[in-house]
Amino acid sequence: MLDLQAARLVAASTTDTRIGSTKKAKADSEYQTGHKQLKRLLQQLGVPNPIPYSTLGEWGGRWSKGDLSTWVHRREFVSTLVADTAATLTSIQGSGALVTASTTADPTWASLQDRIDGLARALEQARTDDDRQDVGRRAREILIDATSIIRDPDLVPDGDDEPKAADAKQWIGLYLKRYAAGSSHKELRVFVRATWDLAQRVTHSGVDHVEAYAAAQATVTVVRVLQLLESDSTERLE
Known part of the structure; x- marks a missing residue:
């Protein structure tokens, strides 16, 4: 889910700006749903969420600034944004240790x-x-x-x-x-x-x-x- 959300950020900031409003709305709704799901999953593991943008509009306000003027800069920014959390999750996955926060399933x-x-x-x-x-x-x-x-x-x-x-x-x-x-x-x-x-x-x-x-x-x-x-x-x- 972390990788998917990062990919959505990249896509939103490197896609042709002439994309239709319907597709933009669909992409934003998918991102918002994923943002909520990711936060819950990370909370279950006790890992902070590295992505502060709850909507693609918020992300747009960030990448439109001058320091992220190119697609390369935006990709690098997103990669750096999630790198530490991705490494933490990889470590948890590879350790074979019991994740105590997940021993009791969250209610559904x-x-x-x-x-x-x-x-x-x-x-x-x-x-x-x-x-x-x-x-x-x-x-x-x-x-x-x-x-x-x-x-x-x-x-x-x-x-x-x-x-x-x-x-x-x-x-x-x-x-x-x-x-x-x-x-x-x-x-x-x-x-x-x-x-x-x-x-x-x-x-x-x-x-x-x-x-x-x-x-x-x-x-x-x-x-x-x-x-x-x-x-x-x-x-x-x-």
Whole structure:
């Protein structure tokens, strides 16, 4: 993926400028999708992302400067940009050492379905306060896992501290601010925040079956909403 992204940077800065706007848009969407995927893969390995450009437009603002006036200069710049990270990845690949950051697979929408099925069984079998609190705990962990799928440092405004990885409420809030912004989505954002608060309450307090059910059902709804937003954002890029 690192090689592919580097090749896309080179192609964008060495291709005939008369290329049509449709092809440019397609190339940019592919690059943006790849940028997001690369960041997640490198984060899993604990390796910094050497490519700071989230769009080809940002890259264009860099290569159009005078010090990168020729195609040769741009190729050399990209090669130097990714060289250290490429060497690090080659070293990891060739060492045969266990990569501890990857021993537990990152959650996916498919794997979350197993957690949701477990939540449904726990709710159905809940008879005591401890059982219902377990429903709240499961709901909260599902929201945290959903957060790990959508979490992206680019969502954090410049100058703000990045929320902790397990701070699902903050991360989902940042995600919705980017992909479900505006007054038309106000109620959706309120609902998501309330879902996290309810899951927390069910986890730590003595509640009845109705509240446990509400926390579980709301959690499933939030996961489905995030899944749809993620799918829609990818389709817009493509």
